[in-house]
Amino acid sequence: MPEFFEEDEEKEEKALPELDADEVVMRMAPYPSGPLHIGNARMILLNDEYVKNYDGKLILFYDDTIGSEEKRLLPEAFDMIKEGLDWLGVDWHETYYKSDRMDTYYEYAEKIIEKEEAYVCECSAERLRDNREKGIECEHREKSVEENLEDWEKMLEGVYEEGEAVLRIKTDMEHPDPAFRDRVLFRISERRHPRVGNEYRVWPLLEFSWAIDDHLLGMTHILRGKDLVIEDRMEEYIWDIFGWDHPEFLHYGMLRLKELSLSKSKFQRMISEGDIEGWNDPRTWSLQALRRRGIKPEALRDFILDFGLSSTDVEVPASKLYAKNREVIDEESNRYFFVPDPVEIELEGEIEMEEARVPRHPDDPDRGDRILKTGENVFIPREEYEEFQDEEIRLKNFCNIRLKDGKGVITGVENKDILKIQWLSEGIDVKVERPDASVEKGLGERNLEETSTGDIIQFERYGFARIEEKDPYYAVFGHR
RNA sequence: GCUCCCGUAGUGUAGUCCGGCCAACCAUCUUGGCCUCUCGAGCCAAAGACACGGGUUCAAAUCCCGUCGGGAGCACCA
16 A cells, blocks of 8 residues: 555644633624635634534624625625635534624614614715814714614604615724724625515614624624724723623735636626626636636635634635645556647657556555557647757656657657657647636647546646546646 | 835745744755655755844843834725
């Protein structure tokens, strides 16, 4: 048995900072504007990892409030998110939707008004912003509880149009942090919600809905990106109004992939405008797209957890993910020849063998050889054909040739220390989808027939790919 | 401008809370070498960092102050 099979991959798992708790209840709250992508994976996996480590409870909580014009809900996103979680191997115990809990938010909205801690404000967005900047209290802040309750009712009933009134919390208009001054709790939106339609027109913003739900559902730890730290203080402020205990906050910094520049909402627009085909497109870096490329969930998990819980921002190249993935798939991936952009050349000289034998896996002879027919004509990649004119190269496991004017003059069969390339005398058409979504056509060896859909293989000298379809053959490129 | 967060090798991290065992961990990258009929994998070796300046202390990556740099928030988005 080859020794690399015996290697017990027992990586000392890098410990996340410990939690000071007997019980752990956490929640992951994706906004359903698209499937989960690599950027969301940090939030998801950190939650999952903590809950698993502490044998706690993990809640999937769709943060499906109405969003904004730029950030729209996507009906298909709900299922795509679940699909991504399953693929990642995330175990969650309960599922909730913000859109199911509107009555609860309304109930507490009323309570907070009654406590004189919130008021209905009719300032325009511009005036509100301006006052916030200058620290000026507007006249609506002075209204009585009765007036506020009445106006709140008017918001719910549709007396106000979209944008005409909001419910704001009373903090302090001279609070040193301008971002903290009388934030908006609820606003009016007439947009149609994919799950509850037009049943509600007054929607909470995340600080309020979370302040309520995190308490009601007994969250012990709240993990969020550090871009949301102000929400911590907002939640605490609201909990104090109601006299509730404070769960603990954990933060992680922003994760940026060098290769990924676009946002989910941008992809949503590109997809709806037909610029790209869909969320499977590798350019979206959705979990679905990564799966297609043969990225393994355990590699992604390893990659993400490597960053720990640090609140430092990180920018990493995708090659780091590929390195992790290679660790996982190199062993399982059988090798095959694929000749991209093939050029046919005629061999000149005596062909000594009818077939060539190449191992399925160089490190595991037990998998046997694949057999390749030789012939008077062979196809080689155009790139090498052009680059190595007049030079001697080796058709791997076959013979050495000197390239000259569309011909390959055979110079011997011995294994020399020269460039070795993949070649085929015949084969089947294979298309390979590249990470930039372009499709490369080429010739694949006939032994590909022994593979199954979903197999991850390596095209020698070309890279790892996952067989997505057979007949006709369609593979998705992963990485080198 | 105001508020908050963060600064350890090219990159990502360990160590920072509870100063000494840190002349600083691991991975990746890079460079040599070995191995291999792939530009894959494996093996060996080397190179590479505590942002800066002060202070406290017998002793500071670790504590304090300042400076500089980076990020986030100041949306009726999440």
